Amino acid sequence: MSDGLTVQLHDLVRNPPPHTTIDVGRAVRGGRRRRRARQVGGLAGALALAGALAVFLNPAHREADTVAGPSVTGGAVLDRYPVFGWLPESVRRGGGSLSIYDVDDERAAIYESGDQPKSAILLDLLVPPGSGEQAPPVNGNPAFWVDDDWLRWRMPDGTWVQAGTNDLPERDVRGVLHRVASELTVVLRPRSYAADALLPEGWRLDRIEVVRLGTETAPRFWEQRVHYTLHGRPVTVRIGWGVSRAGACLDAVSRQSERVTLCADDAETLRRFDLYAVGEGLHLSVL
Amino acid sequence: MAADAEFIEYATAKTPWLRKVAYLLCGDWHQADDLVQAAITKLFVHWQRARRAGNLDGYARAVLVNEFLAERRRFWARWVVPWTGTDEAVAVQDLETALDLRTALDALPPRQRAAVVLRYYCDLSIEEAARTMRCSPGNVKSQASRGLATLRRNLERV
Numbered sequence: 001m002s003d004g005l006t007v008q009l010h011d012l013v014r015n016p017p018p019h020t021t022i023d024v025g026r027a028v029r030g031g032r033r034r035r036r037a038r039q040v041g042g043l044a045g046a047l048a049l050a051g052a053l054a055v056f057l058n059p060a061h062r063e064a065d066t067v068a069g070p071s072v073t074g075g076a077v078l079d080r081y082p083v084f085g086w087l088p089e090s091v092r093r094g095g096g097s098l099s100i101y102d103v104d105d106e107r108a109a110i111y112e113s114g115d116q117p118k119s120a121i122l123l124d125l126l127v128p129p130g131s132g133e134q135a136p137p138v139n140g141n142p143a144f145w146v147d148d149d150w151l152r153w154r155m156p157d158g159t160w161v162q163a164g165t166n167d168l169p170e171r172d173v174r175g176v177l178h179r180v181a182s183e184l185t186v187v188l189r190p191r192s193y194a195a196d197a198l199l200p201e202g203w204r205l206d207r208i209e210v211v212r213l214g215t216e217t218a219p220r221f222w223e224q225r226v227h228y229t230l231h232g233r234p235v236t237v238r239i240g241w242g243v244s245r246a247g248a249c250l251d252a253v254s255r256q257s258e259r260v261t262l263c264a265d266d267a268e269t270l271r272r273f274d275l276y277a278v279g280e281g282l283h284l285s286v287l
Numbered sequence: 288m289a290a291d292a293e294f295i296e297y298a299t300a301k302t303p304w305l306r307k308v309a310y311l312l313c314g315d316w317h318q319a320d321d322l323v324q325a326a327i328t329k330l331f332v333h334w335q336r337a338r339r340a341g342n343l344d345g346y347a348r349a350v351l352v353n354e355f356l357a358e359r360r361r362f363w364a365r366w367v368v369p370w371t372g373t374d375e376a377v378a379v380q381d382l383e384t385a386l387d388l389r390t391a392l393d394a395l396p397p398r399q400r401a402a403v404v405l406r407y408y409c410d411l412s413i414e415e416a417a418r419t420m421r422c423s424p425g426n427v428k429s430q431a432s433r434g435l436a437t438l439r440r441n442l443e444r445v
Contacts, residue, residue, distance in 0.1 A: 005438070008388050009408040013307035020306065021320045024298045024327065028291060031331030122357060128423055133336075146421065162421075164357060 080125050082109045082161075085183025088176050090119040090169050120166040121180055127152060127162050135174075138181045151177040155186060237262055294334045297343065298327045305351055311404045312355045314393045322358070326351040348409065349419045352401050356420070359397035391441040399434035406431045 084098070093113045112120040132144040135151055143153035151174070152162035161184070163177050170176050226237040249262060302323060309319035309326075329350050330337055340346045392400060398420070405416040406427075416431070417424040 005388075005403075005435070006407045006410070009311060009404070012388060013310055013408075016303070016306060016310065017316050020302075021317070022302050022306065022323050022327070024295055024302065027298065027324060027327040027331050028295065030328045031334075034328070034332050127421065130421065166357060 080186050080188060082123055082125065083185045083187055084111055084121070084180065085185070086179050087111060087121065088119070088168065088170050088180075091121055093119075118166075119168050121168075121177075122164045122166060123184075124162045125159075125186065127160050129154070129160050136178060138178065143178075143181070145174070149173050149177065151181055153181055157186075159186075161186065235262070290334060290338075293338075294331055298330065301344070301347060302327070305347060308348065308404065308409065309351060309355070311392070311408055312352070312397075312401060314389060322351065322355055325358075326354045329354065345415070345419065348405075349421075352405065352419050353421065356397055356401060388438075388442070391438050394441050395434050395437055399430045399437065402427050402430035403434040403438065 082098075091111055091113050093115045099110045099112070108125065109123040110120050111123075112118050130144075130146060130152060132146040132152065135143040135145050135153070137143055138151075138153040139156070141154040141156065143151060146152050146162065150162050150164040152160060154160055161181075163181055163184070165173055165177065168176065228235045228237070305323045305326065306316075306319055309322040310316055313319055313322060326347070330347055333350075337343060337346045392403070395403065401420055402416060405411045405419055406413075409416075411419065413424045413427050413431075416427045420427060420430075
């Protein structure tokens, strides 16, 4: 298929529409503004670093030092959850929400403001070390900048994490990322659902998400959403407390005695899931 | 401002190519224009570093792909919070009425789609695609393989 696919992909873009909104001049103007903001931010960051060093070198202030860093002992990517410490005000505003999702064997997280336009901190867990422009160490661990203001650093357990931003109004993006990184911990929580169980023909695991609405200081319960495709139709398994409903849903309990809500677009798909759950050892009991 | 003039010349010449790659990634010419606009703005910010990279086209393509993946992360977050089922219903409808490769591509998760476009449109090796997507070669192999399988399945259903 691959040779034919290459030809088809080229065919697909053979005749692009002539009108385009791309403006190279606008890119230059916007890019210059961002360069200026980075220079201002860099100066502020240098001053902050100098201040931090002064505190560190003064024994009178040593007691104020904090040792950041979680104790992570390994584990699969699906079991990793970020816990944010400091976040910029623009991201916390409006309550904010934390979303964690998996795509195949990738895991990422977003902490996003509740306001419009949404500002966000993006996080990728378990990235390869790679290389890039040297950045100030994060809690004493090596760090560097990759691509466009993504900070990649080594966690105390030896794994690498990277963070970026979207639509952040703060001028010193690098300073923000560095502070977020210095207070970020990654904890291991056992999965509550056998989402990677062997799926029968016709079932496909699309992704897993863990969503928590509310702020870090006033967290609500986690809700885990496991998305499947069954013969082209989406089925979402929702695990958690007080989940909202859409489409056809039924309540069940898992073998771990968790409350599980199964939702699909129609009752027929839902019935198939019920049969699958019974037949494939997911041990769900319909309430 | 020789560097700025050099950037303008490069961006003007490469915009049509980047636009095609962007369209294959996002499936919409308007979104593709937005994606390219954001990517070339970032390229300008890092123009000095990009020039030193040795492979300017590869650098520009990596900026574009990572802009796409970052944007998709936010899209997915908006998609699920709060969950209403509406968007999923639209996706199903799209699948059921799929008539061409474009629709089949739209059904791919972002990273699978990026891997397929980089491997089979941009003709990158596994290692080059991995550098572009900032992941391991094994991950690209997995994403491209799953992407192809999903494409095949979706096209057969048409």
